[in-house]
Amino acid sequence: MKVSQIVYTRPDKQAVLDKLNELRQRFDNAKSVEEFLAIHEEYKAYSIALDTNMRIAFIRFTQDTRDEFYAAEKDYLDEIGPEISVANAEVARCYLTSPFRSELEKRFPRIMFVNLQMGVDAADPRIVEDRVEENKVTTAYTKLMSGITIDFDGEKLTMAGIGKYFTSPDRDLRKRAVYAWGQAIEDNKQQLDEIYDKLVKIRTRMGRKLGYEGFAPLGYLQMQRNCYTKEDIAKFRANVLKYLVPLATKIRNKVGKDLGIDKQYYFDNSIFTVDEPKPIGTPEEMFDNASRMYNEMSEETGKLFDTMRQSECFDVMSREGKWGGGYCEGLPEYKLPFILANWNGSAGDVDVLTHEFGHALEFYKSFFIDSEFLSSISMETAEVHSMSMEFLAYPWIDLFFGDKTPEYKFYHIGGAVTFIPYGTIVDCFQQTCYDNPDMTPAERNAFYNKLEKEFLPHMTTEGIPALQDGRRWQRQAHIFESPFYYIDYCFAQFTALQFLALSQQDYKSAFDKYIKFLNYGGTKPFTELLSECDLLSPFEEDSFKLVVSACEKILGL
Secondary structure, eight states: GGGGGOOOOOOOHHHHHHHHHHHHHOOOOOOSHHHHHHHHHHHHHHHHHHHHHHHHHHHHHHOOOOOHHHHHHHHHHHHHHHHHHHHHHHHHHHHHHHHHHHHHHSSSSSSHHHHHHHHHHOOOOOGHHHHHHHHHHHHHHHHHHHHHHHHETEEEOOTGGEEEEGGSSSSSHHHHHHHHHHHHHHTTTHHHHHHHHHHHHHHHHHHTTOOSSSSHHHHHHTTTSEEEEOOOOOHHHHHHHIHHHHHHHHHHHHHHHHTSSSBGGGGGGTOOSOOOOOOOOHHHHHHHHHHHHHHOHHHHHHHHHHHHTTOEEEEEEETTTSSSSOOOEEEETTTTTEEEEOOOTHHHHHHHHHHHHHHHHHHHHTTOOTTTSSOOOOOOHHHHHHHHHHTTTTTGGGHGGGGHHHHHHHHHHHHHHHHHHHHHHHHHHHHHHHHHHTHHHHHHOOOOOOOOHHOOOOBBTTTTTTGGTTTTGGOOOOHSSSSTTHHHHHHHHHHHHHHHHHHOOOOOHHHHHHHHHHHTTSSSSHHHHHHTOOOTTTSSSHHHHHHHHHHHHHHHH
């Protein structure tokens, strides 16, 4: 089955709610655990079909946000989604309150029940109308950013498309590109301010309706934070400032010295080497090389990559109207992952291909874990899968970069290290905005600027439209669309750097450990997974010392 051949049918809200209510009643009336589990199988099949159908609509909307049919379907699904979530939460409650709970706990992993409880608590019927409103506002952000076109040197470029110039060795060219990109944010700043202000108020209202002081506790429930706290994140942030910010500064100082740049601006941020490491070959040749890589990596990875390619599960070329980011989505009914990206001819094209394929491998494995449709993998665990795959591709990376492979590795590892302080900023910014929901747009921007000066002391945004005023965060879609989804990347990147260090010592052992990590799926919480796989926790100071030491050695600092 090719993805383009999958038929989408608009789900009827009342029919879905009636079916879920029927299943809930049958769960409640089950006379034995065997009967309960038989209903479970029916619920699983129904959920997988419904979920796949809704994901197809999302995929097609993101492939062309100007498509009137799928834009309307996206609006419709945003509207009915919260009610369906509440109905699903009522079904999930049956697992939690079942008289057969002790027997169910022998069949399903313990963490499933923890996650189901969090999902039930987050999908409270009191905030259904607020969620509908939230969905409409986040979609407005998506449409706004996807619809921006930038006239640059005779080209009409999207916000993602102009990024191909951010890594140009021509400093004036990348400066002009970043200024044009910043000006696009500046030109839309009023709408962006209004959208985020609405979202903060809506989400704060939701949290308070559920008895919380603000949105943050509800946000943590939504993000399935089941094994660490706000205080743990604060410890991580302090260690990032103590250990990784100095390492990032060392990396950027080396770059500045190599390039002869005394004062580094934001438009220097994506440059790590004198010569830009660009992928070689046409997109088709890159896919051929990726097929070779994954077939040599393992039988499983090769078979999955080739199946996805044959099934049209890759949409990677940038174009007008296309959603501006990159993602991997699962289509469980067909056991197919789907990858969307926006290639622009930069080294990031290879990053996103390997990154999203790590997600694809995780999706594929999870299709065969019985509890996954009820209790999905937490975000930081999922990002370990993707970020680690980027490093595990290194033995074949010369297929994509030829004699520029050393430059690519410095760019890639350097980028991984310097990303963590930025990701920490994004999380701290959101935490502060939701802890102080009455902040004005100007106060938010000033606070963001303050964080950048603290965590990115090697870089300035001076003179750059929008960015100099602390508006860089407005291009970070997660802040608008998926609140609190960002520190997960930092924990995952930290763990992926461990896989890099291990792979330098013994590649097969590191790859086997990676597959072991994936095979658990969502059956264990993140911190327990780390322990099971003999990996270090990001919440311990000693782990920072080890990661910094390994990176300094690999980078020759």
